[in-house]
Amino acid sequence: xxxxxxxxxxxxxxxxxxxxxxxxxxxxxxxxxxxxxxxxxxxxxxxxxxxxxxxxxxxxxxxxxxxxxxxxxxxxxxxxxxxxxxxxxxxxxxxxxxxxxxxxxxxxxxxxxxxxxxxxxxxxxxxxxxxxxxxxxxxxxxxxxxxxxxxxxxxxxxxxxxxxxxxxxxxxxxxxxxxxxxxxxxxxxxxxxxxxxxxxxxxxxxxxxxxxxxxxxxxxxxxxxxxxxxxxxxxxxxxxxxxxxxxxxxxxxxxxxxxxxxxxxxxxxxxxxxxxxxxxxxxxxxxxxxxxxxxxxxxxxxxxxxxxxxxxxxxxxxxxxxxxxxxxxxxx
Numbered sequence: 001x002x003x004x005x006x007x008x009x010x011x012x013x014x015x016x017x018x019x020x021x022x023x024x025x026x027x028x029x030x031x032x033x034x035x036x037x038x039x040x041x042x043x044x045x046x047x048x049x050x051x052x053x054x055x056x057x058x059x060x061x062x063x064x065x066x067x068x069x070x071x072x073x074x075x076x077x078x079x080x081x082x083x084x085x086x087x088x089x090x091x092x093x094x095x096x097x098x099x100x101x102x103x104x105x106x107x108x109x110x111x112x113x114x115x116x117x118x119x120x121x122x123x124x125x126x127x128x129x130x131x132x133x134x135x136x137x138x139x140x141x142x143x144x145x146x147x148x149x150x151x152x153x154x155x156x157x158x159x160x161x162x163x164x165x166x167x168x169x170x171x172x173x174x175x176x177x178x179x180x181x182x183x184x185x186x187x188x189x190x191x192x193x194x195x196x197x198x199x200x201x202x203x204x205x206x207x208x209x210x211x212x213x214x215x216x217x218x219x220x221x222x223x224x225x226x227x228x229x230x231x232x233x234x235x236x237x238x239x240x241x242x243x244x245x246x247x248x249x250x251x252x253x254x255x256x257x258x259x260x261x262x263x264x265x266x267x268x269x270x271x272x273x274x275x276x277x278x279x280x281x282x283x284x285x286x287x288x289x290x291x292x293x294x295x296x297x298x299x300x301x302x303x304x305x306x307x308x309x310x311x312x313x314x315x316x317x318x319x320x321x322x323x324x325x326x327x328x329x330x331x332x
Contacts, residue, residue: 024057027230030078032069033168034062035261037272038189038279039082041107043257044241051237056230058237060261066141074100079223080234082107084142085213085302086149088320089312097313101218103321105235105292107242108214110285111207113146114191117183118176122202126154126209135166135175135184143168143185145311150209152309170194173201188282192275212302213294214282216321228325235329239292242283250276292330294321 031039042060045051051058061078063069069081070091085103092099115134117123123132129151137143148158164181166172170193172184185206194201217238219231245253251269258266265271286295299317306312 024052024055025230026057026059027051027234028059028061028078029080029234030061030063030069030072032063032066032081032083034064035060035263036189037254037263037266037275038112038187040254040257040263040276041238041241041245042082043261043263044245044253045237047256047260048241048244048253050240050244051234053240054233054236056233056237058234062261065138070101073218073220079227079230080104080217080219082215082217084113084146085216085299085320086142086145086306086311088216088218089302089306090145092315092320093311093313097315099315099320100220102221102224102319103213103216103218103294104224104231105217105238105326106213106215106294106298106321107217107292108279108282108285109290109295109298110282111205111211111214112188112279112282113143113185113206113214114188114203115183115185115206116173116191116194116201116203118173119200119202121176121182123183124202124204126150126156129183130156130160132182133162133164133180135172135181135186136163137168137186138165146206146210147185149305149309149311150206153209153305170197170199173199188278189275192278193271196271196274210302210305211298212305213298213321216294224322224325231325232329232332235292235326236332239329242292245276246280246283292326294323294326 031042046058046060066083066087070087072078073081088099088101088103091101123129134147144163151158151160166175166184168186168190170190173194175181191203251273257263284291299321303317307314
């Protein structure tokens, strides 16, 4: 049976007035990169009892890269993962033009990836990157795809730059001084860490050339059709977890998470707090009224860019996301 947008809506409508869970139902979700603090909203959902409140016994797995996490979801080993929307478009291209994953919510409405360079030798445009060496997090991962998309959007070719894998950490900045790279792309956490160290950096967000939803929660069409009640309950727990992080004492919440998860760098509270302060601004990049929603205009921009550069098949933006489940969760 082919899953359509209408079946998503019908499935969600069937849940209206559904009785509360008699007992907690097991559910597995997976992060793309272990238990780093950036995925705290998922861990806090467990440690804060937010998922349990809605009848779920959620297990959060720490993934080993976005591709591996997506594979786990496609294989049915986890129901939801978090990734860049670009990963969903890329997956559709390799799946005969049919999205194997659909976004059910967006957390980061603005880009959490930045191109970073030395302030003394800044690389502040894609045009200035031509002929240079750029550091990426992983081969054919989100960051390399973003670099390719931005290059093409700027009228250049992916082959106009050389790429080196440097990981997602502040230590990559030292490679600029060594002459191994001219700049690198990394997450907001790396920007915050470098700023905390008073490192003289220049940086710009990938939104400058390729605006799109940044970090989204996605599931397979099959899971959405078969388990809409569970996904709505999960999104309700995520809503409460996100709101607690936005309004609560972040370091106290982090300490609570650390009792259940091995969070890298948890003792460096200054760096984690700095990252948190920058990150939450990106959660509401399309306004507080759109917190956790998939914003249609932003997905339309993503499709325009990614189809143009050949990362996505020419499909309507609405094939890649739905708002029915998150809307129900936010209204509940």
